[in-house]
Amino acid sequence: MGKKFLGIYVSLDNGGRVELWKSMVRNLMKVITLISIFGFVMVWFMRRKKMLHDFVLGSVVMDVDLVPFAGREERSKGAV
Numbered sequence: 057m058g059k060k061f062l063g064i065y066v067s068l069d070n071g072g073r074v075e076l077w078k079s080m081v082r083n084l085m086k087v088i089t090l091i092s093i094f095g096f097v098m099v100w101f102m103r104r105k106k107m108l109h110d111f112v113l114g115s116v117v118m119d120v121d122l123v124p125f126a127g128r129e130e131r132s133k134g135a136v
Contacts, residue, residue, distance in 0.1 A: 063120045068113075078113055085109035 059065065066074055066082075074082070086109045089095030095108035102111065110116065 065118050065120050066115050082109050082113045085112050
């Protein structure tokens with residue numbers, strides 16, 4: 057819900073979808089990112105500007121407008 061509101065999409069580095077268990081790990085890692093200042097500081101030094109939880113999981117956050125299939129599966133299923 058929050059990602060749709062912000063217009064962002066999370067996928068794996070290889071473009072694959074994030075499975076449920078990987079999403080759960082990512083959310084648990086967010087707690088460690090919030091606790092440690094390292095999780096925030098590393099964004100300044102990473103080429104792809106990843107926080108700790110995205111680096112560990114191998115995920116990337118993108119703008120929905122830049123991803124042709126993100127968030128559009130539901131709309132295309134109902135279309136006739």
